[in-house]
Amino acid sequence: MEANMQIFSTEIISPSSKTPDHLKKLQLSYLDQQAPPVYVPLIFFYQADELRGSISTNHVEISRQLKQSMSKALTSFYPLAGRIDHDNFVVDCNDNGATFIEARVCGKLMDVVQEPDIEKLKEYLPVDPTGGNIGDGTLVLVQVTYFDCGGIVLGMCFSHMLADFTSIMGFVNAWAATTRGESEFNQFTFDLASHFPPRDFLGSDFWQFFTSNKKLVTKRLVFDKEKCASLKRVASSPSGSTVKDPTRVEVVSALIWKNFIEVAKLNNLDAKKNFVAFNSVNLRPRTSPPHIMDNIFGNCFTTAIAFSGTTDVAKTDQSTRVEEFHDLISKLRMTFKSINDEYIKEAKNGGNYVKNLSSLVALILKGEVGWCSLTSWTRFPVYEVDYGWGTPIWFCTTAFALRNSAILVDNKCGDGIEAWVNMNQECIEMLETQIKLI
Missing domain, CATH: 3.30.559.10 (Chloramphenicol acetyltransferase-like domain)
Structure with a gap:
C-alpha cells in the first residue's frame, strides 16, 4: 500500500x-x-x-x-x-x-x-x-x-x-x-x-484450476467510439460475412477471443484443440412471460458456451487455422440467441446443462480444450450511482482472480468499452498491438 x-x-x-x-x-x-x-x-x-x-x-x-x-x-x-x-x-x-x-x-x-x-x-x-x-x-x-x-x-x-x-x-x-x-x-x-434447486455440481478442484495463481497480467484496454465503429466495419465487410449490425460487445469480445486463440496456437504449433469462450448471460430479461424474474436476487445467469470449431466437445482434432473475426462474432451471436425461454425452462431442471458443462470442464482440466471467459457489464447504470454528491467521474473494476478472463465495462460517454483483461503477457501485448492498428 x-x-x-x-x-x-x-x-x-x-x-x-x-x-x-x-x-x-x-x-x-x-x-x-x-x-x-x-x-x-x-x-x-x-x-x-x-x-x-x-x-x-x-x-x-x-x-x-x-x-x-x-x-x-x-x-x-x-x-x-x-x-x-x-x-x-x-x-x-x-x-x-x-x-x-x-x-x-x-x-x-x-x-x-x-x-x-x-x-x-x-x-x-x-x-x-x-x-x-x-x-x-x-x-x-x-x-x-x-x-x-x-x-x-x-x-x-x-x-x-x-x-x-x-x-x-x-x-x-x-x-x-x-x-x-x-x-x-x-x-x-x-x-x-x-x-434452480441446488445440485451436485462439478468437482472440488474446479475453481482451483480457473483461479490459478500463475503469473498473469491485468490490463485496461480502451475501445473508444471510433475504434468500436472500425471493428464493426471490419466485421461486416468480408465477402461471405453474415454479421449484420454487430454490437460493441460482440466485436470487442470476438477480438479478445481471436487473439487468445492465436497466442495459444503460436505457443503450441501442433495444437489442434478446440477453443471455447464462456459468456455470462443474464437470464432475467430472457424469460417468457417477460419480467417475471426481473428483480430476483442471486447468480441468475448462465454460462453460454461458444465453440471456435465443432460444438462436439469430444472432438479435439481441429485445424490449426484460427477462424475469421466475423466467424467468431457469428458464433457468439448464435450462442447468445440460444439462451431463450425454452433454454431456461430446461435449465431449471439442470440435468443436461450441468452434465454438458461438467463434461466440457473435464476436457479443460485435461488440457484438451482451450478456454477464455467473457463478461459484459455494459448498459448497467454505473455512472448514475449518486449518493448525493453527483454521479461518478469514473467507474472501474481492477485485477481479479479468474485467469483467461475479460470484463467489459461502458466508458463514461456510453459509446465505447473499457476491457479489463486478465491473461498472460503475450496475449495482452498482441491485443495492445491490434488496438493500435484499428
Missing part, C-alpha cells in the same frame, strides 16, 4: 432491523453453486466539485450517513449481512454484517483517474480481489477513501457466490438512494433456489 494511504477506521455494519426468524436460512441455487468463490471488485470515483447537495463535505458526516444508510439498505438485502454455510448450500442470515473501512490519502483524485495503475487501484478496495478466496466469509466489504483535494473513492467487494452483477447493482443503487434520503428503490426477491 502507498505510504500516503492511511486506514483510520474499520467497522462492522449490521442491518438496522433484525432479520426475522423465518428468513434466517436462505437456500442457494445451483446457479449460485457454479459461481466462482471470489470477490467482485467495483470502484467509484467522485470528484471534489461534485460533492454537493444534502451531504456535507465534512468527512465525519459523510461516513456517518454512509454507515447509517448502508445499515438500512442491508435490512432489505439481509442475505448480504450473513455468512454462507458451504456444507448445506445455504446462507445463514445471521446479521453478522458487512465491513466498512475508512481511509485517507494525500494527492489528487484526478491523477489516479487520468493515469490508472492496476496495482495501485487495488489500494482503494477493502480486500485484495486477486486472493482467490473470500477470507473470513464476509459477503460485502466497502472502503471509502477521502482525498485531501476533497475527492472520494468508494471501493466495494462482493462475494460472487451470492450475487451476480445485477444483484450487486441492485444493492448499490438501493444504498445510494437511501443515502440521498429516498425510500423508494427496486425491491428484490430471494427465491432463486425455487427456480
Whole structure:
C-alpha cells in the first residue's frame, strides 16, 4: 500500500432491523453453486466539485450517513449481512454484517483517474480481489477513501457466490438512494433456489484450476467510439460475412477471443484443440412471460458456451487455422440467441446443462480444450450511482482472480468499452498491438 494511504477506521455494519426468524436460512441455487468463490471488485470515483447537495463535505458526516444508510439498505438485502454455510448450500442470515473501512490519502483524485495503475487501484478496495478466496466469509466489504483535494473513492467487494452483477447493482443503487434520503428503490426477491434447486455440481478442484495463481497480467484496454465503429466495419465487410449490425460487445469480445486463440496456437504449433469462450448471460430479461424474474436476487445467469470449431466437445482434432473475426462474432451471436425461454425452462431442471458443462470442464482440466471467459457489464447504470454528491467521474473494476478472463465495462460517454483483461503477457501485448492498428 502507498505510504500516503492511511486506514483510520474499520467497522462492522449490521442491518438496522433484525432479520426475522423465518428468513434466517436462505437456500442457494445451483446457479449460485457454479459461481466462482471470489470477490467482485467495483470502484467509484467522485470528484471534489461534485460533492454537493444534502451531504456535507465534512468527512465525519459523510461516513456517518454512509454507515447509517448502508445499515438500512442491508435490512432489505439481509442475505448480504450473513455468512454462507458451504456444507448445506445455504446462507445463514445471521446479521453478522458487512465491513466498512475508512481511509485517507494525500494527492489528487484526478491523477489516479487520468493515469490508472492496476496495482495501485487495488489500494482503494477493502480486500485484495486477486486472493482467490473470500477470507473470513464476509459477503460485502466497502472502503471509502477521502482525498485531501476533497475527492472520494468508494471501493466495494462482493462475494460472487451470492450475487451476480445485477444483484450487486441492485444493492448499490438501493444504498445510494437511501443515502440521498429516498425510500423508494427496486425491491428484490430471494427465491432463486425455487427456480434452480441446488445440485451436485462439478468437482472440488474446479475453481482451483480457473483461479490459478500463475503469473498473469491485468490490463485496461480502451475501445473508444471510433475504434468500436472500425471493428464493426471490419466485421461486416468480408465477402461471405453474415454479421449484420454487430454490437460493441460482440466485436470487442470476438477480438479478445481471436487473439487468445492465436497466442495459444503460436505457443503450441501442433495444437489442434478446440477453443471455447464462456459468456455470462443474464437470464432475467430472457424469460417468457417477460419480467417475471426481473428483480430476483442471486447468480441468475448462465454460462453460454461458444465453440471456435465443432460444438462436439469430444472432438479435439481441429485445424490449426484460427477462424475469421466475423466467424467468431457469428458464433457468439448464435450462442447468445440460444439462451431463450425454452433454454431456461430446461435449465431449471439442470440435468443436461450441468452434465454438458461438467463434461466440457473435464476436457479443460485435461488440457484438451482451450478456454477464455467473457463478461459484459455494459448498459448497467454505473455512472448514475449518486449518493448525493453527483454521479461518478469514473467507474472501474481492477485485477481479479479468474485467469483467461475479460470484463467489459461502458466508458463514461456510453459509446465505447473499457476491457479489463486478465491473461498472460503475450496475449495482452498482441491485443495492445491490434488496438493500435484499428
